[in-house]
Amino acid sequence: xxxxxxxxxxxxxxxxxxxxxxxxxxxxxxxxxxxxxxxxxxxxxxxxxxxxxxxxxxxxxxxxxxxxxxxxxxxxxxxxxxxxxxxxxxxxxxxxxxxxxxxxxxxxxxxxxxxxxxxx
Amino acid sequence: xxxxxxxxxxxxxxxxxxxxxxxxxxxxxxxxxxxxxxxxxxxxxxxxxxxxxxxxxxxxxxxxxxxxxxxxxxxxxxxxxxxxxxxxxxxxxxxxxxxxxxxxxxxxxxxx
Numbered sequence: 001x002x003x004x005x006x007x008x009x010x011x012x013x014x015x016x017x018x019x020x021x022x023x024x025x026x027x028x029x030x031x032x033x034x035x036x037x038x039x040x041x042x043x044x045x046x047x048x049x050x051x052x053x054x055x056x057x058x059x060x061x062x063x064x065x066x067x068x069x070x071x072x073x074x075x076x077x078x079x080x081x082x083x084x085x086x087x088x089x090x091x092x093x094x095x096x097x098x099x100x101x102x103x104x105x106x107x108x109x110x111x112x113x114x115x116x117x118x119x120x
Numbered sequence: 121x122x123x124x125x126x127x128x129x130x131x132x133x134x135x136x137x138x139x140x141x142x143x144x145x146x147x148x149x150x151x152x153x154x155x156x157x158x159x160x161x162x163x164x165x166x167x168x169x170x171x172x173x174x175x176x177x178x179x180x181x182x183x184x185x186x187x188x189x190x191x192x193x194x195x196x197x198x199x200x201x202x203x204x205x206x207x208x209x210x211x212x213x214x215x216x217x218x219x220x221x222x223x224x225x226x227x228x229x230x231x232x
Binding site: 035037044045046047050059060061062095097099101102103105107108110111112113 | 121153155157159161163168169170171174175178180181210212214216219220221222223224225226
């Protein structure tokens with residue numbers, strides 16, 4: 001059974017930092033790129049970041065570039081998102097997701113999300 | 121960044137009737153491998169999203185065949201042949217060819 005369990009959300013003041021984690025089980029974590037996608041309250045989905053299967057390649061949305069850092073620990077089946085210099089507009093539910101699709105398109109899996117609230 | 125524009129943003133539907141959602145992109149996004157990475161996601165109320173369609177027209181595993189995707193270039197469509205109660209939710213298109221991935225605004229499908 002595949003599980004992606006996010007943690008680390010909470011209420012934080014603007015300008016401060018927060019670190020999200022996502023522990024994965026049920027598939028071979030080290031074989032797949034992993035994403036963070038967020039959803040502001042009552043709003044749509046916004047792609048945030050991706051990391052390659054081996055951690056070498058990373059991409060970020062313009063809105064978070066230079067403030068957020070994605071990382072992974074394949075020995076612990078864990079995906080992380082270090083969020084610095086947080087802003088009110090970063091308030092959202094953050095989902096970790098296995099949603100890569102190339103020539104081969106394996107099933108997608110999502111966590112339940114963790115809520116980050118940035119107070120100004 | 122590629123802008124994805126969905127219409128309508130709200131779609132009242134009658135159970136058993138068809139529904140159609142449009143997604144238009146600000147530019148074409150064909151990958152160097154020849155694929156157009158246009159996917160459709162469904163988000164039911166209170167749930168995490170799930171992918172329904174990948175690469176324009178390929179249904180994901182377990183997705184009912186009443187869902188179909190089509191399109192090319194900058195115009196794409198998700199169709200539901202006969203809407204069922206479990207189809208209520210928000211549908212998103214996303215271009216996943218170029219970084220950053222960009223989602224459409226979402227289309228809320230609700231019962232009329």
